[in-house]
Amino acid sequence: MEELFKIDFHVHTIYSGDSIITPKLLVKASLKSGLNGVAITDHNTTKGIQKVKDFLKNADLTIIDGIEIQTRVGDIIGLFINEELSSIDPYEVCDKIHEQGGLVILPHPFRKRGLQNLSNELLKKIDLIEVLNARSSKESNQRALIFSRSSNIMPIAGSDAHTPFEVGRAHVKFTMQITSENEIKSLLRTGEFQIGGSETPQHLQILSRGISAYKNKGLTGLIRAGTKKILGRD
Template sequence: MLFDLHVHTSHSACSTLELGQILAHAAARGLDGVCLTDHNTMAAGQQVREGIQADGLCVIVGMEYATPQGDFLLFGPFEQLRPGLAAEELLALVDELQGVAVAAHPHRAGRSTAEALVAGGCCRLVEEINGRNSALENQRSQGWLNRYSLAACGGSDAHSLAELGRVVTSFSRPIRKRLDLVGALRAGACRGDWNPRHALNRLAA
């Protein structure tokens, strides 16, 4: 199954992408599912029923949580998560609540992930390809995979319709609800890649 694991709706102030646009265009981009990951909020979950939609698209609500030591895509029971946590405290809480955290764009200038978090095993899953990163930033993220034996995924980091589905995560098991996604990510049953069905990627080929 192909998911865009990193999509921002208009609940993120920096995004122009409306939920209706995501639902209308995801299948045409070859997506089986999308994850709504707004900045520090899961409010998008008030607008959509999570899980499989009438057209077969799977919608999962998470969030992108900012810490001084990096940003993390979170999936799990985090609707009431308080802001302002440091990364180590956040990651310990994610484990305690049996959720999952992905280091988002870990080598982006100004928003990088502290390497000690992955070297020490606090974070075991990284966004190896981010659709808004430079090629060098993505290469550096991929360099961590073997060095620290990490699991990896990818996401478009879409803030506009043009970006939706540019980068995908491929899952080797079915995903029908949030718990399925959490289990697959924790098991490392995933990998990130550019989406060949996305127009921007075809033009760049």
């Protein structure tokens, strides 16, 4: 499949609190990895989106407005949104995303903070399931792919990058040039794309998680994160 347009649909900036990717670094890393677009999905905030757009200048890079909300039962990503969300109720979060014309993504469903044991009512509100998250284990991603197929819900991929070297490691490939966000949404809904990339190597995942944990909880968090990853706990 010839790829003409490549997008990473799950990236975090420094505004997530546990990422070291500055707006300037994100633009550079995205272009270096050959991406045509990137979705900024910071934890519970959209503050980083405009900051990244300010650094674009003449760069040929599509920025998709997104957010990753930590609900009371797990994480939910909203793509193509125009307002920040503050609810922790998963049903309300999904409804608010759809009201804005956005898409509801279920990220890393078989990892910590993934939405598991979904009710049929909540499952009906999910537009796409993340089947390749570069920060997850191969086993977790395989389970997500099976879940996507059995639920008849379209797949999607994203790096879940928190460091520059992770950007673009998991992505979606389209075989046509994209000229609008509506085109992207339409292609995602109809499945006219392919999943690309692979899991980040374990030693780099340990490094990335250690950096994130250190930013959040200092040295103690770094040690705990490294230990969990070494023991194979997502």
